[in-house]
Amino acid sequence: MGDVRVRFAPSPTGEPHVGWAHTAIFNWLFARHEGGKFVLRIEDTDLGRNVPDAPQIFERTLAWLGMDYDEGLEKDGPYGPYRQSERLGLYGPFAERLVAEGKAYPCFCTPEQLEERRETQRAQKLPPRYEGTCRSLSVDERRRRMASGEPYALRMIVPQEGKTTFHDLIRGEVAIENRVFDDFVIMKSGGMPAYNFACVIDDSSMHITHVIRGEEHISNTPKQLLIYEALGLAAPTFAHVPMILAPDRSKLSKRHGATSLREFERDGYLPEAIANYMMLLNWSPGEGDAEVIDLREAAQRFRLEDVQKSAAIYDVKKLAWLNAIYLRRLSPEQLADRALPFFVHNGLVPEDSKPEAVAEACALGQARAQTLVELAVNSRYLFLEPDEFDAVGVQKQFRKAGAAERLDQVRAVLSSLSDWRAASIEEAFGTLSETHNLPRGQFIHPTRLAVTGRTVGPGLFELLEAVGQARTVQRLQKAEEYIAQLG
Secondary structure, rough: OOEEEEEEOOOOOOOHHHHHHHHHHHHHHHHHOOOOOEEEEEEOOOHOOOOOOOOHHHHHHHHHHHHOOOOOOOEEEOOOEEHHHHHHHHHHHHHHHHHHHOOEEEEEOHHHHHHHHHHHHHOOOOOOOOOOOOOOOOOHHHHHHOOOOOOOOEEEEEOOOOOEEEEEOOEEEEEEEEEHHOOEEOOOOOOOOHHHHHHHHHHHHOOEEEEEEEHHOHHHHHHHHHHHHHHHOOOOEEEEEEOOOOOOOEEEHHHHOOOEEEHHOOOOOOHHHHHHHHHHHOOOOOOOOOOOOOOOHHHHHOHHOOOOOEEEOHHHHHHHHHHHHHHHHOOHHHHHHHHHHHHHHOOOOOOOOOOOOHHHHHHHOOOOOHHHHHHHHHHHHHHOOOOOOHHHHHHHHHHHOOOOOOOOOHHHHHOOOOOOHHHHHHHHHHHHOOOOOOOOOOHHHHHHHHHHOOOOOOOHHHHHHOHHHHHHHHHHHHHHHHHHHHH
């Protein structure tokens, strides 16, 4: 398949989100599978909405997810610059050529006039569209008005008959009637290129072979093909990735959970898990449908033709499940290193702490946590006394007849232990069970609640070893006092 070149071209108007990552990953996978180039281009011509540090955030996020790019902001290549705002001198000559060849024309309609017409069309229940007002102006009138300094945009002449068709690598043949389009703007009155025009010029001049983007761009593709044809340029191959929907099949929004990648990072999700999850939206690696797969392995198997056509359903539970798998795959040292900032953020250890300070907590909680936030929060009892007891646990364990007495018995046995290791602690609970002829659970469950404030967690004996003998005995006594106050 020749020299494949794809581009990921976000607009710096907001934070990277789920859809952003979905598109980026499919571009990266295709480029790496084909041994091609992955280009990062910033489409920043909407100056009023640009976020100043967004391009740097984009770079950092791609690197965080494990996707390297070959050409772009900090990696110069033969077809730069890679910001549209630095390429403005490129678009005008192409637009002027279209005007000179009678394929585009200046439009002098003001924004107020255009909005008034749209309002009228909406009132008549007609689709808002430009009516071609300035298309019929004579050459002399156009020249006169341009010479007088009257502001104007440039519009593409769109044929009102026939269809524009293209082959989509995901969707197959796509055909759209030309009459659904009006004469769209290619250059704005301020001299900035419109989105569709800039895309065509940039993709052509950067020798992009495949344009892989979200399905919301399908309506833009015929417009871009008309521009390619009018300029005599070779068009790339298109592939439109289905959108991601909420579980109720509505448009995905914040009410369905985190959608910003920085939110995912703050919530303690690992980039490997996020990348893996994004791959599985609309694509399956095959070979037994093993769902846990890293980027490099996925790139070996990826084919655009295998991407599913139907919308993907966003499922944060599936992401959490994958994240838990990746958490458990980390070595204790790796986990402690990644988890440390979350322990600091939750006030469990000082800011200048080393990963070793949370290593024991990570080892205890690794098997049960789904996120790094959950790991830190669930480990609170190892660093701080419980400030409250789980309400359901209080009802089930502390309000049970004889609860204080059993905790007192546990405290007496544990305070006398000379060997504070999990095995010895377990043996002590076995002795308690035999001595009082009660199941071990009668002692284990209230002890867990007393020491951690929770009803679930790691194995109790390993947990108590980590908490330490003095703190364990102290917390048991406080729990007895709490029970006494319950009445």
